Amino acid sequence: MAVKIRLARKGRKKMPIYDIVVADARAPRDGRFIEKLGQYNPHSTPATIALKGDRALYWLMVGAQPTDTTKKILSVNGIMFKKHLQIGVDKGAITQEVADKRFEDWLAEKAQKRESKIAKLSSDKSAVKTAIFEAERKKKEEKEAAALKAEQDLIAAAEAANAPVAEESVEEAPADEAADAPEATQE
Numbered sequence: 285m286a287v288k289i290r291l292a293r294k295g296r297k298k299m300p301i302y303d304i305v306v307a308d309a310r311a312p313r314d315g316r317f318i319e320k321l322g323q324y325n326p327h328s329t330p331a332t333i334a335l336k337g338d339r340a341l342y343w344l345m346v347g348a349q350p351t352d353t354t355k356k357i358l359s360v361n362g363i364m365f366k367k368h369l370q371i372g373v374d375k376g377a378i379t380q381e382v383a384d385k386r387f388e389d390w391l392a393e394k395a396q397k398r399e400s401k402i403a404k405l406s407s408d409k410s411a412v413k414t415a416i417f418e419a420e421r422k423k424k425e426e427k428e429a430a431a432l433k434a435e436q437d438l439i440a441a442a443e444a445a446n447a448p449v450a451e452e453s454v455e456e457a458p459a460d461e462a463a464d465a466p467e468a469t470q471e
Contacts, residue, residue: 286310289343289350289358291324292317301325304335304354306343319343324357330402335361345370365390 286309293314295301302324305317321343322335340358344350344367350358358364369383 287318287343287348289321289340289348289354291351291353299327301327304340304357306348329405330398333357333361335363337361337363337366341366341370362387362391362394 287306288309289304289306290313291302292305292307293300293302303317303320304322304324306319306321307315307317311317319339321340322333324334325332335357340361340363344358344363355364366387369378369387372378373380373383
């Protein structure tokens with residue numbers, strides 16, 4: 285019987301959550317399985333993976349073949365690296381203590397990278413929020429400044445319209461009379 289480690293889809297429409305299962309290769313995708321190893325949620329940031337590492341390693345060691353996606357999930361959690369180290373121990377190339385030390389070092393490095401990536405994601409989100417807030421604040425200030433300038437222009441225009449109109453009518457009247465008078469004499 286060919287055994288696969290693969291994903292079984294669950295969840296609602298367009299929001300899947302996957303179970304990581306060990307199943308017969310001939311069984312349907314969401315059908316019968318031998319053992320459930322964990323769960324994978326690709327919609328959270330970063331993706332959430334809950335996995336029984338010791339059981340996954342057991343199934344890999346007895347010959348279960350992971351699908352491409354499942355292999356990537358197992359690699360991210362270090363199960364594939366642990367399998368590699370265990371094969372070295374079984375062949376006598378390294379001791380169990382050396383294999384455990386290498387795996388612990390790898391886990392520490394991986395955890396540090398993951399923390400820095402999560403910190404960067406959260407800082408990027410806060411930077412984006414701050415930039416959006418600043419852009420909105422600047423736009424609001426420009427809008428208020430434009431409204432204030434328009435109001436000042438209206439006041440200045442009203443003052444200019446009221447004051448010069450009286451002066452212009454007073455000054456224009458004599459000029460009009462003077463212009464009318466020579467025309468009358470010439471005719």
